[in-house]
Amino acid sequence: MLEARNLRKSFGQLVATDHVDVEFGREPGEMVFIVGPNGAGKTTLVNLLTGLLEPDEGSVVLHRTDEDGDDTTLDITDMAPEDRVKAGVVRSFQVVHVFEEMTVRENLRTAVLSEQGLLGSAFSFSDEHEGVEAIVDDLLERFRLDDQQHVVADTLPHGDRKLLDVAMSFGLDPDVLLLDEPTSGVSAQETDYVMETIVNVSRAEDVTTVAIEHDMDIVTEHADRVIALHQGSVLGEGEASILETDDELRRVLLGVEE
Known part of the structure; x- marks a missing residue:
């Protein structure tokens, strides 16, 4: 479980995250969506969790x-982003980050080699690591990229590029995966x-997944829990149904006046 304790972050006079206390991963494989209007502090919170801020x-x-x-409990507040990844806290950004000139399979191989500390080995980018290739095969199947495995990444449709990014x-x-608008730019x-x-x-895989998302239909369909932010603070938290039953959330998120 990943926990934020009394997190506060300001930029000059702007308080972007105002003493936020939240938990992610109360149950294995929990799907948590962070929602809120522009400027609510969603990305700042994720940046704090992943060490970019x-x-x-x-x-x-x-x-x-x-x-x-x-x-075990590990305080990762002062841990560098790359060390958080090693500890199991991984992030996928809003803008897809893949190696454009590599194939789908080569991209996935690079990620797995990195996780296993093999990027500096003599056979880093070969296909001679049987264990690595088995993991790559599994990722290709799970993310429905089998048929695209030999396609160069920059020629993929945007949806498949997004899946490749998350598959990497x-x-x-990861134990905890943070996604910044996973459907952004997808048709x-x-x-x-x-x-x-x-x-x-x-x-x-029982991976706790935390996603920033603006599409309330996606949130309603897939969320185990929703955390709504407004002006840097937690405005509401609970099952997706609160988006329909909480008048204050409906006003702030949807502009609905009862």
């Missing part, structure tokens, strides 16, 4: 269970396909 106050804590079943994140073996025809694939893989 340092908080003015508060802490970020990772709760884990080891192979012996013992629970899974190649880093209406691809949106359901992309989101369903991501959700299905996350739940099957």
Whole structure:
């Protein structure tokens, strides 16, 4: 479980995150959506969780269970982003980050080699690591990219590029995956396909997934829990049904006046 404790971050006079206390991953494979109007502090919160920003106050804590079943608590507030990845906190950005001139398979291989510390080996980019190739095969199947595995990334449709980006994140073996608007730029025809694939893989792998999302239809369909931010603070939290029953949330998020 990833926990934010009393997180505060300001930029000059603007308080972007105002003493936020939230938890992600109360249940294995939990799908949590962060929602809120522009300027609510959603991306700032994710940046604090992943180490791209340092908080003015508060802490970020990772709760884990080891192979012996013992629970451990790790304060990652001062940990660099790359070290958080090694600890299991992985992020996929709004803008797709893939190696454009590599094939789909080569992109996934690179992510898995990185996770296993093999990028500096003599055979880094060969296909001679049987264990690595087995993981790549599994990612290709789970993210429905089998037929595209030899296609160069910059020629992929945007939906498949997004899936490749998220699949690479899974190649880093996350416990917690943070997604910044996973359907951004994806065509209406691809949106359901992309989101369903991501959700299905996350739940099957028991990966806690935290996504910033503006499409309330997607949130309503896939969320186990919703956290609504407004002016840097938590305005509401609960099941997706609160988006329909909470008058204040409906006013802030949807502009609905009762």
